Amino acid sequence: MVDIKQKCIVPGRPGMSYVALSYVWSQTRNIRAMKNNKEQLQFPGALDSGQFDIPRTIQDAMTVVAILQERYPWVDALCIIQDEHSTKQEQLNNMASIYAEAAVTIIAKDGPDSSHGLRDTPESVARNLHQDIFKLANGREAIVHPWTVDKKDTPWASRGWT
Numbered sequence: 001m002v003d004i005k006q007k008c009i010v011p012g013r014p015g016m017s018y019v020a021l022s023y024v025w026s027q028t029r030n031i032r033a034m035k036n037n038k039e040q041l042q043f044p045g046a047l048d049s050g051q052f053d054i055p056r057t058i059q060d061a062m063t064v065v066a067i068l069q070e071r072y073p074w075v076d077a078l079c080i081i082q083d084e085h086s087t088k089q090e091q092l093n094n095m096a097s098i099y100a101e102a103a104v105t106i107i108a109k110d111g112p113d114s115s116h117g118l119r120d121t122p123e124s125v126a127r128n129l130h131q132d133i134f135k136l137a138n139g140r141e142a143i144v145h146p147w148t149v150d151k152k153d154t155p156w157a158s159r160g161w162t
Helices: 055-065 085-093 094-099
Strands: 019-022 103-106 132-135 143-144
Touching: 019 055, 019 094, 085 094
Parallel strands: 019 103
Antiparallel strands: 132 143
């Protein structure tokens, strides 16, 4: 998991509350957890150190997780060690349950890839759009955006587990 308070990668625990990010990787700019940088990524402050080039969508998702008063975003590029093939395959086989068990899944469908960022985060440009607000059983509110663009026409929709 990504720990937004410690700004590093931490091991997940059973029953841990997390927010999943569904997005499209960038071809040119994408941080990846690998065997050779895993220990560095686990060091507190690593994600704020400037050593790693973190795409805008992942940065924005970390901001949204904080706004939701959660602590742990699950981001495949950081939470799956990309060159540990047996572990990676196990995680890929569990993608449906990873997204299903998340407290919330952030869907970054608007941009072409992870460099685009998320709409309506503090650094984004304001826009005028009707939003429905629903009260959830736990006292929180959910803001629902209408699907103004057919989601089938986006790079996000071409992923294997959207």
